Amino acid sequence: xxxxxxxxxxxxxxxxxxxxxxxxxxxxxxxxxxxxxxxxxxxxxxxxxxxxxxxxxxxxxxxxxxxxxxxxxxxxxxxxxxxxxxxxxxxxxxxxxxxxxxxxxxxxxxxxxxxxxxxxxxxxxxxxxxxxxxxxxxxxxxxxxxxxxxxxxxxxxxxxxxxxxxxxxxxxxxxxxxxxxxxxxxxxxxxxxxxxxxxxxxxxxxxxxxxxxxxxxxxxxxxxxxxxxxxxxxxxxxxxxxxxxxxxxxxxxxxxxxxxxxxxxxxxxxxxxxxxxxxxxxxxxxxxxxxxxxxxxxxxxxxxxxxxxxxxxxxxxxxxxxxxxxxxxxxxxxxxxxxxxxxxxxxxxxxxxxxxxxxxxxxxxxxxxxxxxxxxxxxxxxx
Amino acid sequence: xxxxxxxxxxxxxxxxxxxxxxxxxxxxxxxxxxxxxxxxxxxxxxxxxxxxxxxxxxxxxxxxxxxxxxxxxxxxxxxxxxxxxxxxxxxxxxxxxxxxxxxxxxxxxxxxxxxxxxxxxxxxxxxxxxxxxxxxxxxxxxxxxxxxxxxxxxxxxxxxxxxxxxxxxxxxxxxxxxxxxxxxxxxxxxxxxxxxxxxxxxxxxxxxxxxxxxxxxxxxxxxxxxxxxxxxxxxxxxxxxxxxxxxxxxxxxxxxxxxxxxxxxxxxxxxxxxxxxxxxxxxxxxxxxxxxxxxxxxxxxxxxxxxxxxxxxxxxxxxxxxxxxxxxxxxxxxxxxxxxxxxxxxxxxxxxxxxxxxxxxxxxxxxxxxxxxxxxxxxxxxxxxxxxxxxxxxxxxxxxxxxxxxxxxxxxxxxxxxxxxxxxxxxxxxxxxxxxxxxxxxxxxxxxxxxxx
Ligand SMILES: Cc1cc2nc3c(=O)[nH]c(=O)nc-3n(C[C@H](O)[C@H](O)[C@H](O)COP(=O)(O)OP(=O)(O)OC[C@H]3O[C@@H](n4cnc5c(N)ncnc54)[C@H](O)[C@@H]3O)c2cc1C
Numbered sequence: 001x002x003x004x005x006x007x008x009x010x011x012x013x014x015x016x017x018x019x020x021x022x023x024x025x026x027x028x029x030x031x032x033x034x035x036x037x038x039x040x041x042x043x044x045x046x047x048x049x050x051x052x053x054x055x056x057x058x059x060x061x062x063x064x065x066x067x068x069x070x071x072x073x074x075x076x077x078x079x080x081x082x083x084x085x086x087x088x089x090x091x092x093x094x095x096x097x098x099x100x101x102x103x104x105x106x107x108x109x110x111x112x113x114x115x116x117x118x119x120x121x122x123x124x125x126x127x128x129x130x131x132x133x134x135x136x137x138x139x140x141x142x143x144x145x146x147x148x149x150x151x152x153x154x155x156x157x158x159x160x161x162x163x164x165x166x167x168x169x170x171x172x173x174x175x176x177x178x179x180x181x182x183x184x185x186x187x188x189x190x191x192x193x194x195x196x197x198x199x200x201x202x203x204x205x206x207x208x209x210x211x212x213x214x215x216x217x218x219x220x221x222x223x224x225x226x227x228x229x230x231x232x233x234x235x236x237x238x239x240x241x242x243x244x245x246x247x248x249x250x251x252x253x254x255x256x257x258x259x260x261x262x263x264x265x266x267x268x269x270x271x272x273x274x275x276x277x278x279x280x281x282x283x284x285x286x287x288x289x290x291x292x293x294x295x296x297x298x299x300x301x302x303x304x305x306x307x308x309x310x311x312x313x314x315x316x317x318x319x320x321x322x323x324x325x326x327x328x329x330x331x332x333x334x335x336x337x338x339x340x341x342x343x344x345x346x347x348x349x350x351x352x353x354x355x356x357x358x359x360x361x362x363x364x365x366x367x368x369x370x371x372x373x374x375x376x377x378x379x380x381x382x383x
Numbered sequence: 384x385x386x387x388x389x390x391x392x393x394x395x396x397x398x399x400x401x402x403x404x405x406x407x408x409x410x411x412x413x414x415x416x417x418x419x420x421x422x423x424x425x426x427x428x429x430x431x432x433x434x435x436x437x438x439x440x441x442x443x444x445x446x447x448x449x450x451x452x453x454x455x456x457x458x459x460x461x462x463x464x465x466x467x468x469x470x471x472x473x474x475x476x477x478x479x480x481x482x483x484x485x486x487x488x489x490x491x492x493x494x495x496x497x498x499x500x501x502x503x504x505x506x507x508x509x510x511x512x513x514x515x516x517x518x519x520x521x522x523x524x525x526x527x528x529x530x531x532x533x534x535x536x537x538x539x540x541x542x543x544x545x546x547x548x549x550x551x552x553x554x555x556x557x558x559x560x561x562x563x564x565x566x567x568x569x570x571x572x573x574x575x576x577x578x579x580x581x582x583x584x585x586x587x588x589x590x591x592x593x594x595x596x597x598x599x600x601x602x603x604x605x606x607x608x609x610x611x612x613x614x615x616x617x618x619x620x621x622x623x624x625x626x627x628x629x630x631x632x633x634x635x636x637x638x639x640x641x642x643x644x645x646x647x648x649x650x651x652x653x654x655x656x657x658x659x660x661x662x663x664x665x666x667x668x669x670x671x672x673x674x675x676x677x678x679x680x681x682x683x684x685x686x687x688x689x690x691x692x693x694x695x696x697x698x699x700x701x702x703x704x705x706x707x708x709x710x711x712x713x714x715x716x717x718x719x720x721x722x723x724x725x726x727x728x729x730x731x732x733x734x735x736x737x738x739x740x741x742x743x744x745x746x747x748x749x750x751x752x753x754x755x756x757x758x759x760x761x762x763x764x765x766x767x768x769x770x771x772x773x774x775x776x777x778x779x780x781x782x783x784x785x786x787x788x789x790x791x792x793x794x795x796x797x798x799x800x801x802x803x804x805x806x807x808x809x810x811x812x813x814x815x816x817x818x819x820x821x822x823x824x825x826x827x828x829x830x831x832x833x834x835x836x
Contacts, residue, residue, distance in 0.1 A: 003746035004753045265829055276835040285825035292824055293763040300742035322735045371728075378731040383707035383721050 001307040003300060009075055016083035019056065023049045024089035026352050032090065033209040043167055044203070044211035045090045054123025059097050062105070068118030074244070074309035078251035078302065085255025088359050090210055092126045095164040098248030099241060100127025103172040107189060107229030107237045116170070116191075128168040129241060130159040130192075130215055137368040139174075139238055140182050144217060146175035146190060151224045153177075153190055155198075155217040163366065165213025166203040168194055172241075173217070177232050184235040189228040196220055208359040243320035245367045247305040250323035253363055254295075254302045257327070257334050260356040261291055264338045271343075278341075287337055294330045301326050321377040328370035335360040438515045446516055450523045457492045459485035463528045469654065472534040476567025477611045477637075490564055493532035500538055500562045507554065508562025536605070537561035537568040541614050544631075544684040548672040557633075569636070571601040571615035571658060572681065579819050581616075582625045582678065586660065588617035588632065595619070595632065597663040603813075607656040608643040610636055614684075615665075620675050631677035634665040650805035651790075651798070706730065710782040726781055733778050740771055766820035769810035776804040 005013060024046070032041045040046050053059065061076035063069025070076070077097060084091065101120045104113055104127075119125035133143055144157025155175055165171070171192045179186025194201060198220035204212040229237050265288060268279030278284060305319035335357035339346035346353055364370065436442060462485055466472060473479070473486050481487040493499050496510060501517040503509025512520065524531075542561055545554055560566040577584040586599030597617055607613070613636050620628030636643075640663040643656040672680040707721065710730060715722035721730070744764065779800050780787040787804070789795025811817040825831045 002749040002753070003742065004749045004755075265831070268831060277832050279825075279831040280834045282822070282825075282834075285829075285831050286818065286821040288829055288831065289766075289821040289824035292829060293767050296763050297736070297739035297743055297767070300746045301739045303746065304742050318738075322738055325732070325735050326739055374728050374731045374735075377735060378720070378727050381707065381731070381734065382719065383711065383727060383730065 001311055003303045003307070005075070005079065009072075009079055012072065012076055013079035013083060015056070016058070016080045017086065019053075020084050020087045020089045023052060024084070024087055024091070026087045026355060028090060029088050029209050029355055030349075044164075044209070045092060045167065050091055050123055053091060053093065057121075058093060059101075059123045060121035062097060063101055063117050063121045064105075067113055068121040070121075073306075074247065075303075075306045077248060078306040081248055081251040082255035082302075085252040085257075086259040088208075088256060088355055092128070092164040092167060092211075094245070094248050094252065095128035095168065096120055096123075096126045099129040099163075099245045100170070100172060102244040103127070103129060103189065103228060103237075103241050106240050107234070111225075112191070112228065125169045126164065126167055127170045127172060128162055128164045129245070130162045130165065130171045130173045131238065131242070132161050133157070133159060135160070136365070137242075137372060139235070139242060140184055142174050142176045142187050143181045144173065144175050146177050146188060148177070149221075152221050153224070153226065155190065155192070155220040155222070157217050159215045159217075161204065161212045161366075162215050164211045165215050166201045166211060170194065171199075171215070172228060174234065174238055179232075186232050187234040187238065188231045189234045189237065190222055191226045191228055192217075192220060192222055196222070206362060208355075208362045210359070210362065239317065242367050243316050244309060246320045246324040246373070247302075247309060247316075249363050249366060250298075250302050250305060250320075250327040253327040253331050253360075254298055256356055256359060256363075257295055257298065257331050260338045260353060261295060261334050263352060264288070264334075264341050267342055267345075284341060287341075291330075291334050291337060294326070294333060298323075298326050298330050317380055318377065321373040321380065324368065325370045325373045325377065328364045328373075331360045331364060438513050443515060443519055447519045447523055450520055451527070453496075454523055454527050454529055457489075458524075458527060458529045459489055461485040462489045462530045462532075464530075465528070466530055469652075471530070473530075473532060473564065474534050474567055474606065474609070475564025476609065477565070478609055479564070479567065489530070490532045494563045497562070499533040499535075499564065500542070503542075503558070503562060507558035533564045535561060535564065535567070536570060536610075537566065540570060540684055541568050541633075544614075544671060544680050547683060548631075548680050550668075552668065553633075553671065566611045567606070567609060569604050569607045569610035569613045569658075571604055571607075571613045573601060573603045575600060575602050575657075579816060581681075582629065584616055584618060584629065586615070586617045587621070588619045588630060588665065590619070593667050595665045595667070597632075597634070597660045597665055599660050601658045601660075603646070603655050604643070604658045605655045607636075607658045608645055612636060613658070614671070616677055616681055617665075619677075623675065626678045628675055629677040629681070630674050631671045631680040632665040633669040633671065634663060638664060640664075648805070649808070650802045652802070652806075706779065706782055713782060713784045713786070729778060729781060733774060736771060737775070740767055743767075763824065765814060766811075766817055766824065769807075769814075770817060772810050773807045776807040780804055 028046070032038075032044065035041050057070050058077075058080045060069040061072040061080065062074055063071070065071045077093075081094060081098075083089075084093065097120065101117060104116055104120070108116070116125060116127070120127055131137075131139060133141060144155065144159060146153040146155045148154075153175070155173065157175070159165075159173065162168075162171070171194060173190050173192050175188050175190055176186055177188040192199065198218040200216045200218065202214045202216075204214055206212050228234075265279070268284060268288065269277055271278050279288075301319070301323040305316075305323040308316045308319040335353070338353040339357060342351060342353055345351055348354070368376070437446070461483060464471075471482065473481070473490055475490070481490075490499075494508070497503070497505060497508060498510055498520065500507070500509040501512040501520055502514065503511070505511050537557075538561055542558060545557060549557075557566070561568070571586075572581060572584075574584050574586060586597060586601065588595035588597050595617070597615070599617075601607070601613075601615065604610075604613075612633060614631065614633045616629050617632055618628050619630040622628070636658075640661040642659045642661070644659070645653045645656045647653045648655075671677075707730060710721045710723075710726055714726055721727040747764075783800055786795065787800040790798040790801055795801075815823075826833065
């Protein structure tokens with residue numbers, strides 16, 4: 001598959017860039033942060049804009065036409081997320097589509113897909129993945145248990161840092177139905193309605209003003225039909241969902257990195273010291289050029305990773321690790337340098353660079369940071 | 384100022400090795416093939432006459448079949464062995480001593496076909512192939528692991544400049560000899576006082592009516608001591624601004640007044656030298672382009688560096704032991720992992736960057752194919768590629784431990800790892816240093832301003 005966008009994808013990207021500039025400009029994050037009592041702020045996203053995004057068809061990108069989707073594939077979703085990354089657009093697109101819809105597409109029965117995918121595609125239903133249980137991503141460690149009682153599952157346990165957890169309608173919950181806390185065997189996925197009795201959700205207010213939640217399950221009972229995929233054998237599917245999530249995150253990061261970088265370059269051209277633009281100093285020029293190179297490499301990795309998902313090849317996990325590692329490194333570099341190169345201005349809330357660095361660390365941590373993925377990559381390559 | 388780079392055959396060689404190693408690592412990346420032989424996409428439409436007929440799918444398939452049959456019949460088995468070092472390459476020229484009868488035969492056969500310069504017109508020694516046919520030819524050569532029959536600075540650097548700026552007489556005189564590997568060329572650009580700041584060069588050319596007398600010195604002249612002719616930048620006007628007094632001339636190096644002194648490299652080889660000129664004669668008829676406009680020709684010539692990489696990329700290669708396997712042997716293995724987790728991480732990080740670089744080359748190719756002008760991605764190639772290659776060589780030392788530092792003897796393969804490591808240090812110097820590349824990216828791509836003095 002070519003590493004360039006086709007005409008259709010380019011159009012999608014252009015319209016997404018315009019849309020986010022208009023409806024979710026970067027100031028949205030400041031508004032949400034500074035008016036904590038407003039409804040939008042409580043939700044952590046703008047419902048009316050999300051509805052518009054649904055009308056634009058963005059949650060439908062990766063969903064096949066037979067389930068009410070557009071069949072644009074992951075490249076389609078990626079370009080929209082990249083555009084959103086430029087304005088740090090808060091929306092449940094990543095949770096609901098890259099994670100939620102992927103879970104259904106990878107493991108759902110025909111019935112489950114027919115029931116939920118059209119609702120995800122239109123934006124009516126918001127899904128997310130409830131996986132993590134501690135401070136860091138560790139997909140093997142699942143202590144949330146689901147006991148089998150008759151034909152039901154009874155869930156007890158706690159999930160942490162569930163992205164968009166407090167606004168989701170449906171959770172894809174990773175539970176343990178068998179085995180030790182740390183074993184790959186014995187994991188299962190259950191679909192749980194967030195309004196279900198015994199589900200309690202507490203929003204975690206994070207540095208990036210976006211949505212995370214801690215979710216407890218207290219004897220939550222769901223029927224056998226809530227099982228997604230095979231009982232006890234969900235680990236492989238979870239990895240596949242997480243791979244897609246990381247590739248989507250890498251696309252978002254790519255957008256943010258480019259924006260932060262461009263703003264920094266602009267500053268280098270306009271800020272003057274010693275009677276000249278600071279961008280004329282070679283110490284800064286070289287660092288800027290090095291960042292540029294890393295971003296170019298990032299574009300290629302992200303594009304290949306998105307392509308890999310659409311091609312459905314064996315290389316998806318390799319690409320997911322590679323894209324995530326590289327975008328973590330690059331986002332760290334560009335956000336740190338972005339502050340440094342803005343001098344005193346860089347640490348003020350006046351500029352956007354501070355918003356980028358805050359979001360940077362959150363997306364880097366989500367679904368595994370660079371250290372996690374370097375090691376996973378080594379394991380995948382057999383060393 | 385420098386938005387191009389000087390490239391030596393050794394650079395191409397490094398690039399080629401770089402690509403091969405990606406392959407040898409047993410890399411599982413998709414489409415890897417398309418970047419092992421990546422550079423043809425950067426080749427500009429130059430000599431090839433694109434004819435719809437010979438480029439149709441059927442015609443190309445037939446051509447591939449013919450080519451394969453010919454290569455199988457004509458490429459001696461020894462010429463399908465992997466290239467071990469520069470010495471296995473055939474550089475041609477008056478002083479050339481063929482390494483073997485097979486090497487000679489292979490060159491003669493390829494020359495007769497016009498396939499040392501496949502897309503050149505027949506009158507200049509080529510075969511008049513289209514770009515696509517050439518691609519097929521290289522692909523078939525790669526499949527059969529045929530070595531390139533000829534490596535030549537003349538083909539990849541001088542010829543494009545001659546085609547564009549040379550007189551008809553110059554083309555007729557020089558191009559066929561280049562195609563047949565009869566004359567070996569060297570590039571006289573750098574001087575002891577003019578490296579990164581090439582335009583400050585001082586080698587003087589004194590006007591003597593029908594010829595110039597040249598005095599001065601060039602340095603880092605790749606294979607200058609083995610070359611027959613030199614294309615050379617000389618100063619013909621000392622009063623003009625520095626870029627406007629330079630001329631591009633060619634002369635025979637076999638004349639009194641030309642002396643060369645080999646320079647020994649830390650890698651133990653010596654493939655370049657300092658060249659001294661004492662009243663060396665260059666005929667006016669051998670001026671390329673206009674007098675004092677040599678800078679334009681010089682720049683144009685340098686833009687052809689990537690074409691060269693394509694040429695070099697058609698050599699064969701044997702599977703070597705994957706680097707992860709070496710690391711396991713050096714540091715031990717625990718549950719299938721390299722026991723030293725720091726080495727393991729270092730290796731994984733390197734391989735991710737390597738893949739990112741390979742994919743970027745592929746993306747550049749796809750962008751070129753899609754018709755967008757050569758994107759900014761092209762300017763990262765030299766910088767990132769040479770830094771990456773240096774890192775690769777450092778990693779080889781880490782993974783091989785003390786074995787990597789053996790210098791002589793069969794047990795160390797005659798110091799191959801150490802020598803390659805040392806050689807890699809030239810990557811970020813030759814062809815415009817890494818710093819110069821970063822200057823170019825900062826100014827040309829990012830549009831950052833120059834210093835106000
Ligand atoms: C293997 C090899 C083969 C070569 N083959 C040939 C050949 O065939 N023909 C030929 O003519 N030349 C050849 N060269 C020469 C090569 O082009 C020069 O070495 C190169 O351009 C650098 O020049 P220099 O060595 O004088 O270093 P210098 O220019 O003196 O550089 C020294 C250091 O200063 C830095 N520096 C210089 N200017 C700047 C600046 N403006 N900003 C920041 N940093 C700066 C450099 O990056 C470098 O780190 C070859 C070189 C090598 C290593």
